[in-house]
Amino acid sequence: MEAAREAGTSRPANDLAPDFLAHWVVKTARREEMITWYRKVFGARVVHQDRRIAFLSWDHEHHRLALITVPRILRYLFPLARLRRKVYGIDHLAVQFASLESLVTTYERLKRVGIRPVWAINHGPTTSLYYEDPDGIRLEFQVDNFPTAEATAAYFASEKFAANPIGTEFDPDYLLERLRRGDDPAELLRPGAGTRPGTTPRANRRAITWRTL
Ligand SMILES: [Fe+2]
16 A cells, blocks of 8 residues: 555655555454454455464555464453553554545445444545454554645645644445445545535544544
């Protein structure tokens, strides 16, 4: 994903920058649940596993996620571990989808198997659905709202973004309905496009609740 985005920008990476984010590693006491979830969500395949560790990939990378198995007792020693991200440390990892259609059809597919987002928000620069894996690790599934990196950068620098850097919540089912009835996908990327008539979306700081935090 990162390489593709890099190719889409006219600004080259600086000499010190790595090329892309390759993988992340999680210590988990729920290995099977985690593998099942990543299989359903990203079509992950296990490329190696032994008693201690499992390596998963879902694309061209040899692995995207490694799961280090820790004793089950740790689930009970750290009952609040999944809440940690709400107050400290890494909040979420973001993955890119190429189009709004692939984002909302992923939403629909996951909804059918009982996996629902914890937050659906048009941030301005991106349209984003946030999910949480069985260990509570939050993943942002995003699509860029602007066609080029330059246009996104201009939005970041705008008064409009300064006035609402959080975004406007949307109803993914309504976006899906609009897409299916043939509305222009570019129009659907606009903040407010996913607001079902007769409803008022939460926006900006009001969109930050205990659930979405
Ligand atoms: Fe993000």
